[in-house]
Amino acid sequence: MTHPADFCDALTPFDIDFFCGVPDSLLKDLCAYVDDTFDSQQHIITANEGNSIAMAAGYHLTTGRSAMVYMQNSGLGNAVNPLTSLADPQVYSVPMLLVIGWRAEPGIKDEPQHIKQGAISEEMLKVLDIPYIVLDKSGLKTSELNALLSQMQAHQRPVAILVKKGSFQKYKQLQSLDKPTINTNTRHADLSREQALEVLLDNLPSNALIVSTTGKTSRELFELRQKRKEACADFLTVGAMGHASSIAMGAALGNPDRLIVVVDGDGAMLMHMGALPIIGCHQINNLVHIVLNNACHESVGGQATVADQIDIPMLAKASNYVDCEQVQTAEQINHAIARAMNRLQQQADGACMIEVKVRAGSREDLGRPTSTPIENKTAFMNKAND
Numbered sequence: 585m586t587h588p589a590d591f592c593d594a595l596t597p598f599d600i601d602f603f604c605g606v607p608d609s610l611l612k613d614l615c616a617y618v619d620d621t622f623d624s625q626q627h628i629i630t631a632n633e634g635n636s637i638a639m640a641a642g643y644h645l646t647t648g649r650s651a652m653v654y655m656q657n658s659g660l661g662n663a664v665n666p667l668t669s670l671a672d673p674q675v676y677s678v679p680m681l682l683v684i685g686w687r688a689e690p691g692i693k694d695e696p697q698h699i700k701q702g703a704i705s706e707e708m709l710k711v712l713d714i715p716y717i718v719l720d721k722s723g724l725k726t727s728e729l730n731a732l733l734s735q736m737q738a739h740q741r742p743v744a745i746l747v748k749k750g751s752f753q754k755y756k757q758l759q760s761l762d763k764p765t766i767n768t769n770t771r772h773a774d775l776s777r778e779q780a781l782e783v784l785l786d787n788l789p790s791n792a793l794i795v796s797t798t799g800k801t802s803r804e805l806f807e808l809r810q811k812r813k814e815a816c817a818d819f820l821t822v823g824a825m826g827h828a829s830s831i832a833m834g835a836a837l838g839n840p841d842r843l844i845v846v847v848d849g850d851g852a853m854l855m856h857m858g859a860l861p862i863i864g865c866h867q868i869n870n871l872v873h874i875v876l877n878n879a880c881h882e883s884v885g886g887q888a889t890v891a892d893q894i895d896i897p898m899l900a901k902a903s904n905y906v907d908c909e910q911v912q913t914a915e916q917i918n919h920a921i922a923r924a925m926n927r928l929q930q931q932a933d934g935a936c937m938i939e940v941k942v943r944a945g946s947r948e949d950l951g952r953p954t955s956t957p958i959e960n961k962t963a964f965m966n967k968a969n970d
């Protein structure tokens with residue numbers, strides 16, 4: 585295994601001193617080390633992986649240096665356009681090092697949403713013509729890395745490291761006061777995400793169609809349904825991070841007589857925030873957008889988002905949602921849902937936004953959905969047709 589410090593030290597001869605990316609559980613020790621070691625202008629957690637490629641390009645334009653961009657292989661899709669049309673040697677030819685967490689590498693059992701991406705990650709890099717090496721438990725081979733980075737510099741092009749599970753040694757993040765790191769921002773919120781979900785289930789009409797976001801929100805929702813002995817007919821957006829609200833908008837347009845509720849995360853909402861004005865400007869009267877805001881990417885290690893520094897109800901308001909509020913307690917959630925139901929019954933002219941401030945953290949024994957995505961889709965579609 586490789587210690588994150590040794591990894592970063594090995595980049596120093598190549599002047600890599602700027603880091604950006606979207607966190608991944610396979611890379612969480614590396615992300616934590618980078619966050620502790622470099623100042624807040626040298627390490628930026630971006631909204632999506634395409635933004636990271638673009639930011640690395642911008643940094644190169646003013647410094648001539650190369651950045652390291654980290655992501656889960658799920659993020660390769662978001663990165664493809666700026667890789668092919670901005671950083672590629674046939675366009676602006678921008679050197680950068682991509683560090684990609686390889687979920688579902690062939691031969692390793694993983695969740696359904698990772699299987700296709702895991703199988704095609706190497707092929708994608710080959711098609712994109714991005715030279716790469718693989719890092720695994722046997723540890724970093726400095727000569728291999730040096731050859732890769734020399735290629736990056738000589739040919740001014742992106743190169744990549746595919747990182748297998750368990751490649752990095754554990755690194756425990758320091759909790760410094762001047763950095764918005766794990767759990768510090770939302771420590772005082774009343775409810776955990778799971779408790780907030782339970783309050784939502786207690787208060788939403790039972791025929792509401794729920795679309796939930798990627799990560800632990802969907803895992804908790806699935807287990808809450810089991811605990812309540814209810815069949816899970818909620819659409820669990822296990823992949824496609826950031827798109828739950830657009831799925832919900834499509835569902836709402838397809839079935840205008842049904843209440844559609846999207847339960848989003850702050851990281852996911854930020855990832856594709858362009859969805860907000862599109863929802864807001866199309867008068868979707870049967871859509872309630874709930875953002876469970878723990879100000880971090882809790883599902884992959886708790887890396888901070890900027891969601892506690894912005895005003896989510898105001899963003900939604902500016903995007904033409906009709907009613908937007910921030911709540912925190914069970915009672916407030918209950919009232920907010922009652923108000924949203926009331927307005928929707930009066931044919932309010934657009935979607936509602938309810939931001940729920942929640943604490944970071946989750947149960948150690950949290951499981952994963954035991955139904956397949958196809959079973960989940962069928963259950964949702966059956967409920968939608970009920």
Ligand SMILES: Cc1ncc(C[n+]2csc(CCOP(=O)(O)OP(=O)(O)O)c2C)c(N)n1
Pocket residue numbers: 606607608656658659662777797798799800801823824825848849850851852853878880881882883884889
């Ligand atoms: C395109 C893409 N990039 C990264 C990931 C890895 N990932 C899964 S869940 C998650 C964090 C989600 O954060 P948030 O929406 O705030 O929800 P939380 O985990 O805090 O409940 C990330 C980064 C992914 N699934 N897809």
